[in-house]
Amino acid sequence: METELFQKLAISLGLGLLVGLQRQHEKSELAGIRTFPLITLFGSVAALLSQEFGGWVIAAGLLSLTLLVAIANILKRKNPHFDPGLTTEAAALLMYVVGAYIMLGSGAVAIAIGATTAVLLHLKETLHRIVERIGEKDLKAIMQFVVILLVILPVLPDETYGPYEVLNPHNIWLMVVLIVGISLLGYFAYKIFGGRAGIILGGILGGLISSTATTVSYARRSKGADTSVSLAAIVIFIASIVSVVRIITEVAVVAPAALTVVLPPLAALLILMLLIGGITYMFSNKEHDIMPAQGNPAQFKTALVFGLIYAIVILATAFAKDQLGNKGLFIVAIISGLTDVDAITLSTARLMNIGNLEEQSGWKVILVAALSNLVFKGALVGFLGNKKVFVRVALLFGIVLAGGLIVLWMWPAGFSISSFK
Structure with a gap:
């Protein structure tokens, strides 16, 4: 004592x-x-x-x-x-x-x-410098996130509704909080480091905020000759690497128990992308560029749209699994991944977490969605960007797609991190 x-x-x-x-x-x-x-x-x-x-x-x-x-x-x-x-x-x-x-x-x-x-x-001086950089727009973003997290979330009912009883307002909005929070983290990192960022930092911040928005922005700038072909391609690719890290993070938050099975194949894709990105960066011009202005990711409209997309994906996955089995989930993954890979990732992680989907099938659904998202972003570059940028991005994404398909086809069944224990 x-x-x-x-x-x-x-x-x-x-x-x-x-x-x-x-x-x-x-x-x-x-x-x-x-x-x-x-x-x-x-x-x-x-x-x-x-x-x-x-x-x-x-x-x-x-x-x-x-x-x-x-x-x-x-x-x-x-x-x-x-x-x-x-x-x-x-x-x-x-x-x-x-x-x-x-x-x-x-x-x-x-x-x-x-x-x-x-x-x-x-951290007095550091915090003071950060506050000095926060403008009215940034303060509004903080307050909107506070409303999303501390005002709306607590009052939503934690009960299931609708067909298949999969629509839980509290859980849906919790996923909104997660995605908006990740994007807001990237937004304020952009505000702290400023618009003038190198290739790597620009790609990382873009991936945290929105890899799709970053792809659109740099594709448009390359067409107008506002940025170089090399810089646009590598920033778009780095942003896509970060999007895979986001996927792994989302699974870790929503279905941590499934991570031992889901992480290895996704990590294999991530390592491949890091190798490709590293080689590409070594042969690129070490340029600095001013990042395009970033929008407020905590806007209520953005949050509501994602919540709606997530709810639709939840319903679609429940319907597809009921009518077509696990094969139906891949169809939903391809369609959903074209526009928003976060929604299908969170939906699949939720199914794994409650035991309605085997982890061996879950990681494949998530990987298919990630690859589908790459195809969509490559198409955006081809439609909006310079032809030279499209050729480079198509080559980089093509290698990743090939690697991803090999992982889907050849990954050993039943493999997990626990296999090494």
Whole structure:
């Protein structure tokens, strides 16, 4: 018992030292390397006493600390270089509570909170620079995502409706949140790094936001001679590589248990694409280009459209499986993959997760959809882009399609990651 108590006190001391070190480095006038450990230990001792005398001890300690902070702030105001910020004050109050929680709650949670506090304090300049780059449009994107995630999602019923009882509003919107979240991550990465990006970064950001939109954008620019043939082809191809990473991520989130079977064949395709992309990049001009302006991926219209597409794909897969068996799913995969590979990926992952589709068939459906999406993007380049760009993209995509078909045809049945265990 005493050993556990001393361990908790050591954690309290360590977290206080961590935050105090950061504040001392920033030359805080209120609290530093000695004060913060004392604050967290104060909270821990108050929590220990509360177990004997009641919770009022913690409240009294917090009130006492608040008064001390207030008095220190009053004295600070006499300094001609007074900083009106309340960061250190807020950190002091939080670390008192963390010190108390170590004794009464989960040590892991307390460590996570304390470490996060230290990191947030350390990233002051970085966070300020990010905020400075956020405009009205970006703030709107954040607020729209908050509405999508925290306002709409919680109120949707978690029940199944419609034919085959596969339409669950809550689950459908949860998939919307996942896709919008991934796209929003790419959008803000674009905002942080700026429009001027190299080939690799441009392709990665484009794939995170939308590989199809990136394909359309660079195909059009190549036709107007706004960008080079080499650059357009490699950015389009890198964006398609990232789309495969997105597929794997989506399966990992929706059907983690199926990943041992689904990952190897998709990883084989990904490795092939990485090899092709690496060789192509080595022989390309190492150019820099200004990425086209990216739209807000968190718009309600975009979210609703994806939700509708996903719902249709769910119904289509349920109908196809009921009427045609697993073979019907491949038809749906080909059609759905032409426009939105995310929807069929999530739908198939869901079927695998609830046990309505074998994983050995599931990865094939997803791979067919991915290959179908490549065909669609290649056709877009041929219709919208420069002929030279189309030839390059068609060659790159053609090799990937051949490799994907070989994987579909020759991949050993029953192979999974667990085979190596």
